[in-house]
Amino acid sequence: MQNEFDTTYPQVAAAVSAGDFQQGFALLHPALRFPCDLDDAQLADGLRALSEISTGLGGDKLAQVLQSLSADLGDARKLYDAGFECIEEGLSGIGATLLARANLSHPNQPGILAELSSALEGEMLYAEAADFIESASPSVLDDPLCCYLLAFDSLMCGRIERFREMTQRLRPNGDENIEFMKARLERVAGRIDALQPITRLDSRDLRGWHFALQGALLTHVASAGFEEGMTGRYAWLQDSYTLCRQGLQHLQEALAAIEFRPTRVVALGDRSSRILATAAAKLLNLPLHDWAEHPQGDELVVAYDLAQGPDDQVAALRAVQPGRLVFAHASVWTSVLPFVADITTLLYQSNVAPWDGGLRSGEGGGVEKTPPDESPEAELADKLLGTSFEPDNAVPFAQVTDLIRAGWGLSSFANGAQRELYLPGGPVPSSRFL
Incomplete structure (x- = not known):
């Protein structure tokens, strides 16, 4: 360089x-x-x-x-x-x-080490962040923030035993922020304990780690590029009706496995969410409600992508409300998010919805952009439901039911006051655009 x-x-x-x-x-x-x-x-x-x-x-x-x-x-x-x-x-x-x-x-200055860890975490370099703290004087770990950071960074690079050790050692000493963060680490530790007998939790176990970290389900592990560095996530994705249809099928199967029987589907207010929610309601044979009119009760909130939903509606979903389960088809994996849905189909870095236009080969051999499909939302929902698909997962969907049996009682939906903060990266690496 x-x-x-x-x-x-x-x-x-x-x-x-x-x-x-x-x-x-x-x-x-x-x-x-x-x-x-x-x-x-x-x-x-x-x-x-x-x-x-x-x-x-x-x-x-x-x-x-x-x-x-x-x-x-x-x-x-x-x-x-x-x-x-x-x-x-x-x-x-x-x-x-x-x-x-x-x-x-x-060296050995807790303030410098803490800020350095923050910077490296922003680059998804969790192992490097942990290594800097490990290389410092052992006395640094008497600082609660440094002890927390070593626990967290060890977790995010898959060093499970070191994560457990540091979580047990961590003493908040009355600091409410550290107490809050330790409680999150303890929830993750509980899910890891439940999952280790049934899944690998290694550097390729995307679904297992998604559940361990978020207390939530990921149904689609992308086969495209899995062995070439993507490990189940997408970098650039031009979404398809096929993937959306597969996502709804997996949603239906997951709802049956967790024995959640919603009485209505609620759509977030953006167009993509309304299209997907219309299709979900028809597939599940349930009434569809707009966000503004929906009654309280056992309900399935459907979003195409929480990052595209109206801010006030998305913010209202972070707190877990009994009987309200959140499904999102797509979720960005390279950005910090306040939370993820209880059930998510796929993870992407950059994504275009099927009806928002995309790229195709032009007549002259070049690439041209297609315009958005402005058809009525109900027509697009019917098109989605009519799309045939073959299950396409690098890891069979059966893993989802295994995760449910082992740990659903520890999920954010079943056992939390708030859905977990999402931090990008983690023990399963994926290639990405910089």
Whole structure:
């Protein structure tokens, strides 16, 4: 990367001089992300350039701390402040680079280690975050936050025994935030105990880990690219009626397995959710209600994607309400989410719904974008239900029923006041676009 930087830096400087700050950032970002092997002179040049880019894009506070740091890379306080500000601006990879330097010059500082862990977690580098804490003095673990972070990061990289050990060791000492986080770790530990006899919980067990971490079911493990690094998730997906139909079939089977018998289907307010909910209601032979009119009771709330639903409706679903089960067809796996549905079909990084248009081969051999299908929602729901499909799972759906038998009583739906926070990544790695 050092030699590459000598080639890239003049291109960055030219882009900045031309006022093309986005291009300058696109060229510079990979060189500054963790792990970064630039020497001091190169890093100083890179930080000065990033400061100019930040000014050009309106990030004056970040620009100031970067400019100050570039003149004094040995100042741990400036490294910490700049690393913190990078995290605040969504530049966790660059923040990790700076905080790792602060940790090198001032080791065994709980504050630096905690912020470094936060930056690495933002990059889904949980093993690296755990390793930094493991490499510190054992006394660091007397700090409740560092002890929690080692437990959490060990969990998220699949080091189950270390996770258990640190969870048991963790003493909140009256800190309500630590108490809250420890309670979540203990819920996960309980689900792991229930699942280990029946599933591997290894680096390929996407469904098992989804249930362990979220207390929720994932019905579709993508076969496309499973052995090439995707491990059951999607990177870019142009969704299909076939996948939607398969998702509803798996939903029906999961409802039977958990013995949940809703008396109505409730649609979230966005168009995609209304289409899917209409199809679900017909498949399950249940009445369909809009969100605004739905009565309380045993109900199945259907969303195409919670990230697309009206904010107020989605926020109301985080708290578990007895008799209300939430289903979402698609869920993004690369972003922090307040929660995931009780039952989800698939995980994606980028997705286009079947009726929202997509890409196809053009007559001249190129690629062209198709327009959205503006047909009435009921017609699209009927088209979905009429689509034939063959079950397509890298891991047979029978695993879902095994998970239900072993652990449904510990699910968020059955046993929680709130659905669990979703943090991206975890013990099962998948390739993604950066």
